[in-house]
Amino acid sequence: xxxxxxxxxKIQNVFFVIAAIVFLMGAIQQxxxxxxxxxxxxxxxxxxxxxxxxxxxxxxxFSRLPKTxxxxxxxxxxxxxxxxxxxHAPVTSIVRVILLxxxxxxxxxxxxxxxxxxxxxxxxxxWLSQKISLIDMVFSPYKYIAHxxxxx
Numbered sequence: 001x002x003x004x005x006x007x008x009x010k011i012q013n014v015f016f017v018i019a020a021i022v023f024l025m026g027a028i029q030q031x032x033x034x035x036x037x038x039x040x041x042x043x044x045x046x047x048x049x050x051x052x053x054x055x056x057x058x059x060x061x062f063s064r065l066p067k068t069x070x071x072x073x074x075x076x077x078x079x080x081x082x083x084x085x086x087x088h089a090p091v092t093s094i095v096r097v098i099l100l101x102x103x104x105x106x107x108x109x110x111x112x113x114x115x116x117x118x119x120x121x122x123x124x125x126x127w128l129s130q131k132i133s134l135i136d137m138v139f140s141p142y143k144y145i146a147h148x149x150x151x152x
Contacts, residue, residue: 016060019053026050031107080126083139087122095121 026049065071077084095117099110129136137144 012060015056019056019060022049022053023057026053027107027111077123077126080123080129083126083129084122086139087125088118091118091121 026047030047030050062071062074092114095114096110099113104110104113125135129139133144
């Protein structure tokens with residue numbers, strides 16, 4: 001039993017290292033590729049692998065976070081994950097265009113800036129969905145549709 005737990009942790013660590021290497025290689029490749037590297041909505045091998053590898057990295061870190069206020073903060077927004085998921089893509093595109101138009105073109109500054117701004121816009125939309133039922137209806141239509149049986 002103890003050997004199995006140790007093996008599982010070792011596999012998780014190896015998987016994390018592989019994902020981190022893939023993520024870093026993708027980020028470095030995008031940074032040094034020149035040209036339109038900031039068009040990350042395209043399905044290219046560099047940004048696809050970077051995006052996919054970020055998921056196990058996030059799970060790895062989140063599963064190891066101590067149960068602090070930071071942990072509680074993200075748990076609090078877990079129930080809004082659908083809203084955050086649906087909002088983040090268009091917001092990311094809009095924020096990227098705005099930041100590029102104002103002259104920010106450093107890849108790493110854009111990556112951090114877009115992440116932070118997109119997060120707070122998504123959280124704001126979650127807050128709006130609690131306050132305005134029309135917005136909530138967009139993300140949770142079944143709460144507003146009468147549950148009637150369809151005649152056979």
